[in-house]
Amino acid sequence: MTVGASERLRRRIGDNLQAYAFLAAGLVCFGLFSWYPLVKGIILSFQQDNFVTPPYWVGLDNYRALFADPLFGTAWLNTLEFTALALLFGYAVPFAVALVVNEFRHAKGFFRVAVYLPVMLPPIVSVLLWKYFYDPGSGLFNAVLSALHLPTSEWTQSPKMAMVSLVLVSTWANMGGATIMYLAGLAGIPSELYEAAELDGASVWQRVRHVTIPQLRFIMLVLLLLQIVATMQVFIEPFQLTGTTNPDTITVMVLIYRYAFTVNNDFGLAAAMSVLLFIVLGAFSAVYLRLTRKAD
Amino acid sequence: MNRRMLGKSVAVALIAGTALLGAACSGEDKPAESTGPVTITVNGKPPATDAVNLANFEADVKAFEAKYPNIKIDAKEGFMDPQTFATKLAGGQLEDVFYVYFTDPQALIAKKQVSDISAYLDTVPQVKDIQEQLMKVFTGPDGKVYGLPSANYSLGLVYNRTLFTKAGLDPANPPKTWEEVRTAAQKLKALGDGVVGYGDYSKSNTGGWHFTAELYSVGGDIAVKDGDKWKAAFNSDKGKQVLQQLKDMRWTDDTMGSRQLLEWADLIQMAASGKLGMYIGSSDNLPVIVNQYKGKYEDYGLSVMPGGQGTLGGGDGYMFKAGLSPEKIKAGLTWLSFKTINPDRIMADNEKASKAGQPVGLPQPNIWTGASAAKREEATKKFANVPSDNFAPFVAGNASIPLKLEPPLAQQVYAVLDTAMQKVLTDRNADIAKLLADAEAQVNTILAAAK
Numbered sequence: 106m107t108v109g110a111s112e113r114l115r116r117r118i119g120d121n122l123q124a125y126a127f128l129a130a131g132l133v134c135f136g137l138f139s140w141y142p143l144v145k146g147i148i149l150s151f152q153q154d155n156f157v158t159p160p161y162w163v164g165l166d167n168y169r170a171l172f173a174d175p176l177f178g179t180a181w182l183n184t185l186e187f188t189a190l191a192l193l194f195g196y197a198v199p200f201a202v203a204l205v206v207n208e209f210r211h212a213k214g215f216f217r218v219a220v221y222l223p224v225m226l227p228p229i230v231s232v233l234l235w236k237y238f239y240d241p242g243s244g245l246f247n248a249v250l251s252a253l254h255l256p257t258s259e260w261t262q263s264p265k266m267a268m269v270s271l272v273l274v275s276t277w278a279n280m281g282g283a284t285i286m287y288l289a290g291l292a293g294i295p296s297e298l299y300e301a302a303e304l305d306g307a308s309v310w311q312r313v314r315h316v317t318i319p320q321l322r323f324i325m326l327v328l329l330l331l332q333i334v335a336t337m338q339v340f341i342e343p344f345q346l347t348g349t350t351n352p353d354t355i356t357v358m359v360l361i362y363r364y365a366f367t368v369n370n371d372f373g374l375a376a377a378m379s380v381l382l383f384i385v386l387g388a389f390s391a392v393y394l395r396l397t398r399k400a401d
Numbered sequence: 402m403n404r405r406m407l408g409k410s411v412a413v414a415l416i417a418g419t420a421l422l423g424a425a426c427s428g429e430d431k432p433a434e435s436t437g438p439v440t441i442t443v444n445g446k447p448p449a450t451d452a453v454n455l456a457n458f459e460a461d462v463k464a465f466e467a468k469y470p471n472i473k474i475d476a477k478e479g480f481m482d483p484q485t486f487a488t489k490l491a492g493g494q495l496e497d498v499f500y501v502y503f504t505d506p507q508a509l510i511a512k513k514q515v516s517d518i519s520a521y522l523d524t525v526p527q528v529k530d531i532q533e534q535l536m537k538v539f540t541g542p543d544g545k546v547y548g549l550p551s552a553n554y555s556l557g558l559v560y561n562r563t564l565f566t567k568a569g570l571d572p573a574n575p576p577k578t579w580e581e582v583r584t585a586a587q588k589l590k591a592l593g594d595g596v597v598g599y600g601d602y603s604k605s606n607t608g609g610w611h612f613t614a615e616l617y618s619v620g621g622d623i624a625v626k627d628g629d630k631w632k633a634a635f636n637s638d639k640g641k642q643v644l645q646q647l648k649d650m651r652w653t654d655d656t657m658g659s660r661q662l663l664e665w666a667d668l669i670q671m672a673a674s675g676k677l678g679m680y681i682g683s684s685d686n687l688p689v690i691v692n693q694y695k696g697k698y699e700d701y702g703l704s705v706m707p708g709g710q711g712t713l714g715g716g717d718g719y720m721f722k723a724g725l726s727p728e729k730i731k732a733g734l735t736w737l738s739f740k741t742i743n744p745d746r747i748m749a750d751n752e753k754a755s756k757a758g759q760p761v762g763l764p765q766p767n768i769w770t771g772a773s774a775a776k777r778e779e780a781t782k783k784f785a786n787v788p789s790d791n792f793a794p795f796v797a798g799n800a801s802i803p804l805k806l807e808p809p810l811a812q813q814v815y816a817v818l819d820t821a822m823q824k825v826l827t828d829r830n831a832d833i834a835k836l837l838a839d840a841e842a843q844v845n846t847i848l849a850a851a852k
Contacts, residue, residue, distance in 0.1 A: 155512045155513060155514055156487065156490045156491035156514075157490065157512075157513060157514050157723040157724060158513060158723075174846075174849075175846060176846055240662075241662055241823075241827075242604070242660070242661065242662030242663075243662075262820070262823065348816050349813065349816075350813045350816040350817050350843065350847060351816075352843060352846075365487070366483070366484050366487065367483075367484075367810075367812075367813055368810055368813050368847050368850045369850040370487060370508065370512070370850075371850070372487070
């Protein structure tokens with residue numbers, strides 16, 4: 106019986122050797138570049154490591170230090186504020202743009218490219234471009250405002266405007282992807298639905314409300330979750346435009362960077378904060394997976 | 402080849418490839434124990450695009466290796482980059498002897514990331530001639546030495562001698578107090594033609610940097626150590642005095658020009674264009690004014706910080722990676738005392754610089770005292786090609802002004818203080834007390850992490 110079982114196992118492996126071989130490359134790549142750093146990061150969050158002497162265990166000290174840091178709460182609140190504002194602008198704008206572009210009879214291709222163009226710029230390039238726009242001294246926005254005799258703003262330097270300024274950059278740079286997805290969704294809505302609605306005397310708004318939105322509901326939900334996951338990791342905009350010391354715009358990722366590289370030089374603390382962010386984002390991703398699986 | 406054979410071949414290739422990838426990523430190679438010459442890695446090698454300096458550097462390495470056949474130099478490009486320092490250290494890529502700014506050593510010592518070199522300093526006799534306050538930068542709380550300074554600067558008042566003469570001010574006797582700066586700025590501004598009396602920074606951390614310098618000059622402090630914790634100390638009468646002086650000059654006297662939010666290169670350009678009367682700077686600004694923006698050395702003077710109660714200084718030097726063998730530390734010190742920290746080289750370096758049209762005769766960097774300082778002076782006199790007399794007020798007074806270093810986590814602290822400078826220079830109703838209180842709260846959260 107045992108001989109039979111081992112024979113079966115041998116045969117099963119032998120028969121599927123090719124499949125395992127194809128799998129191996131993927132597994133090793135994932136293992137080395139995703140899972141190993143992930144586990145290492147979690148271990149690091151319970152250690153102190155100066156990268157010279159061997160690391161030592163500190164239990165929950167890094168987590169305690171996190172909770173004691175007044176910036177910990179600030180960073181989460183700022184991240185939530187950014188996420189909320191990014192949803193307000195970044196969620197509504199691509200939808201509206203897609204609706205408008207979809208209505209064009211001519212040059213639809215041109216507008217699609219135009220909307221998508223910022224996504225093709227390297228993120229650092231778009232942020233540096235906006236840094237020049239926002240410069241309170243010699244920036245483009247203030248130059249235009251003063252030419253029009255309108256009051257100028259301090260943009261990223263002002264506590265009130267800083268976060269909104271960051272969201273504008275992020276929306277401009279990232280809306281292309283979402284717009285293209287909405288356009289694809291819009292193309293899939295049967296035109297009979299609109300014709301029927303028109304025959305029933307539905308206005309434009311009613312057609313959007315009762316035909317477009319219900320038809321796009323699934324894409325909208327997926328994009329919502331993806332956007333939450335992406336915006337909660339916002340880094341490059343606040344890092345480049347307002348730095349790691351400005352409490353008005355310090356986000357979770359910026360705080361992680363600050364812990365590791367600028368102020369604290371403490372990798373354990375940074376790892377602990379990363380683990381917390383991982384848990385939060387993990388929860389959102391789980392919801393996303395559940396929803397997409399249901400849809401399949 | 403049939404399909405089955407092809408499938409098997411691909412499978413074998415995939416497994417082999419995977420194994421190779423695994424091997425490539427696994428573990429670190431341990432260097433073989435060597436019994437021959439000691440090889441040390443150092444940084445500071447100029448990039449290939451800087452052909453002249455690279456050729457000089459390589460010639461130095463060749464001459465060094467000829468003189469000391471038991472030491473091999475493996476030079477890498479680049480200097481100190483705080484953002485990649487930790488990852489280089491973690492990845493084992495940090496050079497054995499590496500370049501640092503004066504703001505780095507204390508944190509590296511506290512984190513035990515550098516080697517104690519005290520026991521080997523007797524192999525470098527010129528160390529006794531290095532200014533004591535500069536050696537302190539590389540000395541730990543335990544009294545041990547962890548590195549050596551190679552260059553220094555301290556801030557002073559850069560002023561336009563030609564504009565001074567036009568405005569009826571004496572270029573040989575520049576302002577010594579902040580009150581005199583204010584009066585002089587009014588006279589300079591009265592020249593008209595867009596002349597700005599006094600300029601100051603408020604962007605890209607340079608505002609915080611100058612606020613610090615100005616606060617030191619009136620006897621104030623940015624941060625003080627309270628037990629083993631650092632605390633902000635600038636929300637004080639002295640801090641208010643500094644900002645009030647700027648506010649008065651900007652809005653009451655209107656001697657600072659309407660263009661604000663300036664950063665490093667802006668004032669240099671303004672100075673080079675002959676439209677700026679005075680600003681706080683160091684002697685290394687002058688070659689930039691002359692070479693890059695076509696100013697003339699004759700037009701500029703350098704004096705000590707107004708107020709004179711302290712001058713913000715900085716500089717750079719070299720430290721030794723933790724865990725180095727005594728042979729490597731000795732080899733590193735031999736390299737530094739040959740290449741960088743060597744008073745006997747100044748004569749030859751000056752000759753080379755003067756032939757290449759580079760300035761000789763600026764008051765700084767000068768890390769030396771005693772016999773080494775005398776060697777520097779002799780070498781400077783011989784090859785000076787800039788009007789050294791214009792810096793006489795600086796040379797005469799600077800030694801008696803205490804040198805104060807940047808606060809811990811200086812760049813982060815400066816980023817916060819930039820805001821206060823910006824407000825004062827762009828908003829005539831800026832509330833100085835509130836600005837300082839807000840900045841104090843923010844800086845304290847930064848200083849909580851300072852070691």
